[in-house]
Amino acid sequence: MTARLAGLAVLVVALALFPLVAAVYPVKLLQEILIWGVFAMSLDLLMGFAGMVSFGHSAFFGIGGYVAALTLVGSPGLVSALVLPALAAGLAALVIGFFSIRVSGVYFIMLTLAFSQMFYAYTFQVSWLGAEDGLVGIPRPAVWGLDVNGLRGFHAYLLVLVGLAALGLWRVVRSPFGHVLRGIHDNEARMEALGYAVDRYKLAAFVIAGVVAGVAGSLYVQFTGSITPDAFFWKTSGEALLMVIIGGTGTIGGALLGSAAFILLQSLVSTYTERWMLILGVTFVVFVLFAPGGIVGTVRDRAGLRA
Amino acid sequence: MGADLFAQALNGLAYGVLLFLLSVGLTLIFGMLDVVNLAHGSFYMLGAYTGLSLIGALGNFWVALLAAPLVVGLVGVAIERACLRRLYRRGPLDQVLLTFGLVYLFEDLVKWIWGGRIRSIPPPDLFSGSVTVLGATIPSYRLFVIGFGLVMALLLWLLIERTRLGAIIRAGVFDAEMTSGLGIDIDRVFTAVFGFGAALGGLSGVIAGPIQSAYPAMGVTILIPALIVVVVGGLGSLKGSLVGSLVIGQAETFGKAWIPGAAMLIIYVVMAAVMLVRPQGLFGRPLK
Amino acid sequence: MDHVTRRTFLGTAGLAAAGAAIGPWVLRASAQSGPVKIGLVLPYSGVYAVLGESITQGMELVFARENWTVAGRKIEMIKEDDEMQPPVGIRKTEKLIDSDKVDILTGPVHSGILMGMRDKVHNSKTILIVSNAGADAISRERCSKWIFRTSFSNWQPNYPMGEWVAKHVSKDVFIAAPNYQAGKDQLGAFKESFLPAGGKLVGEDYPKLGETDYAPYLTKMRQSGAKAVYCFFSGSDAVNFVKQYDQFGLKQSIKLTGAGFLTEPDVLPAQGKAALGAITGHFYTPLLDNQTNQRFVKEFQAKFAGKMPDGFACQGYDTAEVIVRALKAVNGNTQDKMKLVEVIEKSEFDSPRGRFRFDPKTHNVIQPFIYIREVKEVAGGLNNVPIDRVANVTDPGMGCTLPA
Secondary structure (H helix, E strand, C coil): CHHHHHHHHHHHHHHHHHHHHCCHHHHHHHHHHHHHHHHHHHHHHHHHHCCCCCCCCHHHHHHHHHHHHHHHHHCCCHHHHHHHHHHHHHHHHHHHHHHHCCCCHHHHHHHHHHHHHHHHHHHHHCHHHCHHHCECCCCCCCECCECCCCHHHHHHHHHHHHHHHHHHHHHHHHCHHHHHHHHHHHCHHHHHHCCCCHHHHHHHHHHHHHHHHHHHHHHHHHHHCCECHHHHCHHHHHHHHHHHHHHCCCCCHHHHHHHHHHHHHHHHHHHHCCCHHHHHHHHHHHHHHHCCCHHHHHHHHHHCCCC | CHHHHHHHHHHHHHHHHHHHHHHHHHHHHHHHHCCCCCCHHHHHHHHHHHHHHHHHHHCCHHHHHHHHHHHHHHHHHHHHHHCHHHHHHHCHHHHHHHHHHHHHHHHHHHHHHHCCCCECCCCCHHHCCEEEECCEEEEHHHHHHHHHHHHHHHHHHHHHHHCHHHHHHHHHHHCHHHHHHCCCCHHHHHHHHHHHHHHHHHHHHHHHHHHHCECCCHHHHHHHHHHHHHHHHCCCCHHHHHHHHHHHHHHHHHHHHHCCCCCCCHHHHHHHHHHHHCCCCCCCCCCC | CHHHHHHHHHHHHHHHHHHHHHHHHHCCCCCCCCCEEEEEEECCCCCCHHHHHHHHHHHHHHHHHCCCEECCEEEEEEEEECCCCHHHHHHHHHHHHHHCCCCEEEECCCHHHHHHHHHHHHHCCCEEEECCCCCHHHHCCCCCCCEEECCCCCHHHHHHHHHHHHHHCCCEEEEECCCCHHHHHHHHHHHHHHCCCCCEEEEEECCCCCCCCCHHHHHHHHHHCCCEEEECCCHHHHHHHHHHHHHCCHHHCCEEEEEHHHHCCCCHHHHHHHHCCCEEEECCCCCCCCHHHHHHHHHHHHHCCCCCCCHHHHHHHHHHHHHHHHHHHCCCCCCCHHHHHHHHHCCEEEECCEEEEECCCCCEEEEEEEEEEEEEEECCEEEEEEEEEEEEECCCCCCCCCCC
16 A cells, blocks of 8 residues: 555656656647546546446537637636536536436447537537637636746646546545445446435436546646537547556546557657557557456556456 | 429438448347447448459459458458457457457558548449439439348348248347357357358448448448447347438438538437437337 | 466567657757758548648659758658647647757648647747648638748639639529538638629538538439539548539539539549539649649659649649748748748749749738639540639738737
């Protein structure tokens, strides 16, 4: 336990100090990895703990992003940057979740997909949201005491938020609520027989995941200053899915590793070869066949930490 | 006005039949193997490109129509034996990852072999003009597609409902363990079904080729409509696949004609509506 | 077996990742006497890779002619695949600006990527020469002193066609384009000159982007009584629309016209005879008979295995010409960016499309001509034959103040 904490502390310090030792591009790459990592972590709560495989998680990422884009232009503060996107995403998750929870398995996958695609179609075609080019020129929020427009200021701001998100999710997962979720994942019928209002728990998990995804979307907008309908596209959901699986489902932290692996693969490999899609595909296939626990699962197996 | 409606209905029928041919293989694989095969679109794409090459080499559409699905079916068999069969017990997550990886792989492979340009697949000489039926002008090839698709539906129904093989498949869809317990080599059946489903996907690619052309991203683009039809019709149901695709075909066609701007949304709205009223799809097995 | 496999896999993956991670940042040359770095943000994978390749080839033709050296400095092209996705495109732009420290940035194809990179480019005072994306906004309210465009604005190929179609084809026209901003902008430009010329819109439809079945729209067109159709489609949409237009037998009674992308060489081979007779407006066709173009076509085909150059290759060619001439004019001094911008602004030379000039008000290219072309069978196959032309097409550029 202490070893784990120490390792974690070292990691956090390394992440924090990274801008001091690395050049601009690697730092920005890391920041993007962290942001997508938050998105993937929220999906892991849903998938890995509640057992709900959603292919429409990008809906909340996109909503958080677009709401942040719209509000930051008018009033660039933390309320616009964090509170409003989270609220909007949470509300959407409540509505979408209410309808989607009624089905499960493949049907759940497809229904959640349908909802996110509807958002995609809408934002793609209406001009008040910038149509297919989306919204640009979005300022970062003013954070007291920090120069968020500078690389290091933003890095500190981002790290704090990512840390809070990770911590928050970790606490949720460790709490009684989280245990009920895992129980539902293991055997839903049993939990129902024990008297748990299973649907309410699932909805709550869906909303929490949606809120965190919305924050991730907002962070993305603050990072790049722009957003396009691609945020809603099913491939975005699919990529988060892949990040969770590669990192290791049901580990929360694994999602960050998965995000790093995916983004590095996507960005670096394509710099060197045109055949990056082939390499990506082969990597996934190899992963599935030989490293089924994802990165975290495989590492744990080697270190003998899991049965 | 009547001629207008009839013309659009005919368009919708042709489109619906294409959807049926595309989705029937997917629903069989879903239903029997419980496998989330995201690479089904890739089979469709491979069918189109193989058809393209065969037509180019042999100059005959009909031979390509027969041969291309066989090739794609073999590819399907190879994939099932090499990787997919290890994942039957592992559940949907790993299958998603594997088949998603295959999607990337095939898209790049196709681009590597055939180049990235859009390729046109010529319709057979017999059906290369347009005809006017009851005041509606429609390319004769689309009439062929309608006929072909309906005949295929009948043949498949006969296969599944009236043959021993079909009985085995139906039993396997219902309960694979029991079927295995009855002494049937379920592994062989699984491989055969997967290959057959892949071949059907490939067939739909060849048939759709003269209408929709061939390009490396087509496997990805066609995936969503295919999945939606399967879900609307009900997993594993041949009847559902047919009815679902015909319904969606009409909905999409009339939606495009009458409600401008909604074209992107129609198929999702239809799916969401069906799922909210009947979550298992039109003809799927009840869920709980 | 499994243990070894996992360990080997993880180990190799780790090494590969580390190597790939460290690699590019270890090599970083610095400014003056080193090579002039030209960054390219283009699609090199996916459907639009053919455009990225054409543009790149046009540029390579020019740089190769200069032996990859200008004003005593080597030219280094750094190509980055943006995969036609804004998040990736923006990331690659940052890499080129922050990490590679390119002297001049070029690209992209995707307007969404262009809009997303605009602020980054402007704020970092990086010179960007847009070699494809046609978003009107970049020459209007989002223009910048640091951004030039050698390709076209979406407005340019369409505006002259409005009046021309009304005068020479028909006044009863049905228009169509994919349902996205670029599509609406292009048709908007057409309407701007079509309606005042007495044109009547018999119908207007916006199929979804990436539509594969145009049957409902084609049936509507036939039923509308239109004498001509004007449309904007590109890529696979252009192939499917034109082929299905022909399959439905519409060509006999309704003339097909559109913006040039409808029948460009990236789609014409797939369309085949279905495209015969289509009339489109574009700033280029390989059949132009000016001297520069004839030489361009010959050299391009010689260098790239007989490939026919298209508008995209011409865009790349012009981009590289602008760069080469500017570098010569400043004697290779890429440190004084303001001077470089001034020199680029004054670019003027013979391009395959005609006499090339930038509009000093918007930094957008002034199309010497928009050629009206008809698809015909000529020696060597199907091609866009120029049948008429409109001179000096300049984007109106409203709202552009060229901030620095």
